[in-house]
Amino acid sequence: MAGRSGSATAQSHILVIPFPAQGHMIPLLDLTHNLATNPNLTITLLTTANNLSLISPFLSSHPSIHPLILHIENTTLVPHAIPSIILALSDLENNLISWFHSHPSPPSFIISDMFCGWTQHLATHLRIQRLVFSPSAAFAFSAISFLWKHTPTRHHQTDQNEPVSYRTLPNSPTYPWWQVSPLFRSYVAGDPDSEKLRSFFLGNLESSGLVVNTFTALERPYLEFLKKEFGHDRVWAVGPLLPEDADSRGGSSSVSVNDVVSWLDRMEDRKVVYVCFGSLTVLSKDQTDAIASALAKSGVHFIWSMKQDQDYDEQKHTVDNEKGLVIRGWAPQVVILRHRAVGAFLTHCGWNSVLESVVTGVPMLAWPMTADQFVDATLLVEELKVATRVGEGERTVPDSDLLSRVLADSVRGNGVVARRALELKTAALDAVRDGGSSHRDLRSLMERFVFPSQ
Known part of the structure; x- marks a missing residue:
């Protein structure tokens, strides 16, 4: 698809469209921060009125970025509501067309989250280029794209363990049905909303390019696979996208960072x-009790970040402040992982958490819960060997004795996992420094914006 201009102009205008979930928004804002350092780029950032409070601190620190505030129905962000949020956002298309035609210098590019595949139709209508941003791993993006492209069917409707083979991907991974993307599992052929969602995800594969929060040494086979899938080399691995402000990344901590x-x-x-x-x-409650019991039995020092309303019996699990620190609400995760004292991370394998752990050389204890986290765990445990699997799924209740032994072993600092984690840290830092693979890809991406015909 041709851009609106065949040569470099004084300013190239980009419309950035995030998906309003922390795990999606944070890395796209980190990327936008990097793009804003280029004086030849003008950036407009779309936000919804009910999401403005989350994005206001970023806008305050980037006065050169122009907000575009539109309204959608207030929708609570919980995993099962994601399809409805995607559909609600897609209703903004006509408003964006009107804004585009009334703007004195409209954008020549859209860069939008992978959950905003509807913007591919918008870009085609406006005759501008659209790039997809994946806050997930290249492996995970490959997996979800496979599902919507090939729509594997179930032969045993009641068997949650029926295997699904991602046969075209490197190593042809297989997962039980219950570990397949919840978005895809909710797909019903012929249902108008389901068909819309499918068209949105297929739209991602029709875009002018893909930007991924990963780096070459981490996911080379999957990046090469995606270039073949897209039919061109416009796949930029620009991660790990590092936070502008580690103290407040993702929100205000419920405890003092200094404390x-x-x-x-x-x-x-x-x-x-x-x-x-x-x-x-x-x-x-059973999972919380099992983790608390395992931590107590292991004898390790720990920091546990849990939800403000988490069912946790403070009386039953009295924590010696010298042994453990329990944080209710948002914790300064990047600061914690960067500290020399942290030797292991018990994680759900969300991709932001994975990259924050990788870049600090902290080995992981993997307990994937849902969505792309099972794919991430495969990459970490089986391929990269920087994690140890301790559980799977939202209903698993671990054996506290077994978990306590794994916790104790995790901070002994020896073995393959600890060594590989430090090696991967070096690779991650090499990727983002001047001349590194991600630094080069970021520069190449900026050149694409400034010289759209190349």
């Missing part, structure tokens, strides 16, 4: 286990 750092400063190097299951996972 957390002071607590960690008292600990030995690489002896603390950090426990966090992301912004959407809600642990059951």
Whole structure:
């Protein structure tokens, strides 16, 4: 698809469209921050009125970025509501067309989240280029694209363990049905909303290019696969996208960053286990009790970030402040993982958490819960060997004795996993420094915006 201009202009205008979920929005804002350093780029950032509070701090620190505020129905962000949010956002298309035609200098590019595949139709209508941004791994993007492209069917409707083979992907991975993307599992052939969602995801594969929050040394086979899938080389691996402000990435901490750092400063190097299951996972009482029991039995020092309303019996699980620190609400995760005292991370394998762990060389204890986290765990445990699997799924209740032994072993600092984690840290830092693979891809991406015909 041709751009609106065949040569470099004083300013190239980009419309950035995020998906309003923390795990999606944070890395796209990190990318937008990098793009804003180029004086030849003008950036407009779409936000919805009910999402403005989340994005306001970013806009305040980037006065050169212009907000475009539109309204959709207020929808609570929970995993099962994601399809309805995607559909609600797609209703903005006509408003965006009107804005585009009334703008004195309309954008020549759209860069939008993979959950905003509807913008491919918008870009085609406006005769401009659209790039997809994947906040997920290249492996995960490949997997979800496979599902919508090939629509594998079930032969045993009641068998949640029926295997699904991603046969065209490197190594042809197979997962039980219950570990397949919830978005795809909700697909009903012939249902208008389902067919819309499918068309949106297929639209991603029709875009002018793909930007992925990953780096070549981490996912080379999947990046090469995606270039073949797209039929061109316009696949940019620009990660790990590092936060502009590590103290406040993702939100304000419920505890003072200084208090957390002071607590960690008292600990030995690489002896603390950090426990966090992301912004959407809600642990059951049985799961919470099992983790608390395992931490107590293991004897390890730990920081546990849990939801404000998590069902946790403070009386039953009395924590010695010298042994553990329980944080209710948002925790300064990047600061914690960067601290010398942290030696292991018990995680749900969300991709932001994975990259934050990789770039600090902290080995992971993998407990994938849903969505692309099962694919991420495969990459970490089986291919990269920087993680140990400790559980699978939202209903698993671990054996506290077994988990306690894994927790104790995780901070001994020896073995293949610890060594590989440090090697991958070096590769990640090499990728983002001047001349590294991700640094080169970011520069190439900026050139694409400034010289759209090349």
